[in-house]
Amino acid sequence: MIWGFMIQLGHNMWGEAPLVGEPKPEDRDKYAQPFNRTDVKVWNEVTEYYAKKGANLVLIDLGEGLAYPSHPELAVEGSWSPERMKDEIVRLKGLGLEPVPKLNFSACHDAWLKDYSRMVATPEYYKVCADVIRDVCEIFGKPRLFHLGWDEERMGAQRKSRYAVSRQGELWWHDMLFTAGEAEKHGSRPWIWSDKIWLDREEFYRKMPKSVMQCPWHYERFWHFVRDNDEIRRRDWPEGVAGALAFKELSDGGYDMIPCGSTWARKWNMATMVRFSKKHLKQNLIKGFLMASWMRSYRDTDLAKHKEAADCLAEAKAAWCDDRHDEDLVLYGPAGKCIEACILARRKEGREPVVITPDKKPEKGYTEDMPYMDFMVRDALIDVRWGETLAENGVTTEGDVTTVRLKSGKTIRCATFMDLRK
Numbered sequence: 001m002i003w004g005f006m007i008q009l010g011h012n013m014w015g016e017a018p019l020v021g022e023p024k025p026e027d028r029d030k031y032a033q034p035f036n037r038t039d040v041k042v043w044n045e046v047t048e049y050y051a052k053k054g055a056n057l058v059l060i061d062l063g064e065g066l067a068y069p070s071h072p073e074l075a076v077e078g079s080w081s082p083e084r085m086k087d088e089i090v091r092l093k094g095l096g097l098e099p100v101p102k103l104n105f106s107a108c109h110d111a112w113l114k115d116y117s118r119m120v121a122t123p124e125y126y127k128v129c130a131d132v133i134r135d136v137c138e139i140f141g142k143p144r145l146f147h148l149g150w151d152e153e154r155m156g157a158q159r160k161s162r163y164a165v166s167r168q169g170e171l172w173w174h175d176m177l178f179t180a181g182e183a184e185k186h187g188s189r190p191w192i193w194s195d196k197i198w199l200d201r202e203e204f205y206r207k208m209p210k211s212v213m214q215c216p217w218h219y220e221r222f223w224h225f226v227r228d229n230d231e232i233r234r235r236d237w238p239e240g241v242a243g244a245l246a247f248k249e250l251s252d253g254g255y256d257m258i259p260c261g262s263t264w265a266r267k268w269n270m271a272t273m274v275r276f277s278k279k280h281l282k283q284n285l286i287k288g289f290l291m292a293s294w295m296r297s298y299r300d301t302d303l304a305k306h307k308e309a310a311d312c313l314a315e316a317k318a319a320w321c322d323d324r325h326d327e328d329l330v331l332y333g334p335a336g337k338c339i340e341a342c343i344l345a346r347r348k349e350g351r352e353p354v355v356i357t358p359d360k361k362p363e364k365g366y367t368e369d370m371p372y373m374d375f376m377v378r379d380a381l382i383d384v385r386w387g388e389t390l391a392e393n394g395v396t397t398e399g400d401v402t403t404v405r406l407k408s409g410k411t412i413r414c415a416t417f418m419d420l421r422k
Contacts, residue, residue: 009297016032070132074114104151108166224242259277
């Protein structure tokens with residue numbers, strides 16, 4: 001099983017090419033930069049901490065952070081040389097981490113390609129793509145996986161961009177499959193973000209080869225499982241109504257996958273994802289899990305967030321590997337110390353409470369362990385908010401399953417129910 005995390009060596013995938021005179025120093029996160037921003041001290045501390053927490057794979061987002069022998073014009077000040085990257089690969093392997101490269105060929109995230117990002121689908125563009133994929137495979141020594149990106153190439157995702165490019169229809173499929181074929185040519189299995197299935201499941205089933213490793217990602221609640229194509233296409237960011245749905249559709253379609261979670265939006269996202277995947281997806285298709293905290297590798301202030309993400313990955317790994325974590329527990333009662341104490345006691349036993357339904361929102365400042373819950377319990381996906389109340393005679397037990405009914409009409413099936421008001 002892969003327990004991986006993503007770290008950014010390059011950062012020119014999320015900012016536009018600057019105009020003359022830009023950017024101001026305080027705006028460096030908004031634009032592509034002519035220098036490599038990675039702080040080696042932060043980089044080393046993050047990778048070492050993940051290794052200590054049980055990660056076994058590091059996905060390196062290369063971008064402009066690597067100098068490509070075939071195209072030196074793509075380098076920026078401070079880009080790592082191939083020799084330095086090879087030395088780093090040795091160091092990472094010594095930590096017990098498998099280094100896997102990542103480039104992003106999505107037209108939404110390709111400022112690292114400099115002028116070539118504005119030559120999409122031309123002979124020059126295809127040559128550069130093929131060349132840098134070959135370079136990376138040689139530097140990494142034929143890695144078994146190669147992440148090629150391909151996320152968020154939609155006009156909605158770029159509607160505020162000054163320069164927007166979005167391939168559609170056969171052109172998108174042609175170019176994605178071209179990069180996948182180049183990775184395969186050099187001995188690596190292509191791995192891509194799975195956004196495309198959100199918009200058209202049947203087209204995805206027809207055109208996506210099973211040889212391409214899928215990377216479905218979902219950073220929000222695992223609750224929306226009704227396919228409404230019009231609603232999905234109407235959104236600039238359709239993840240909220242299609243992200244969780246994609247996990248099941250990929251599983252139903254028989255695709256190998258390494259699902260990706262994050263602490264970016266919700267601290268509990270990864271543990272929720274693992275519990276859901278364990279119960280609802282075909283386990284033979286799940287090759288591992290990936291944590292993408294989306295914290296930068298050049299800010300000391302982000303170190304705490306990196307470490308929090310590593311802790312969450314370790315917790316998710318325990319939930320996958322330890323059957324004790326399959327015992328669902330629902331706590332119900334007043335917000336406050338009684339629930340806090342029960343959580344701590346439960347964790348000391350090595351078990352994780354799944355859903356908490358307090359009567360009221362906690363006092364200001366007491367939110368870390370008690371956000372509103374969206375956990376998967378048994379065969380239900382529940383979104384529980386502050387103020388939920390039990391229905392009259394709402395708790396019944398039959399065999400090893402307890403059914404809890406709320407006045408809102410929601411039903412939770414669990415192994416154990418604890419009413420902390422008593």
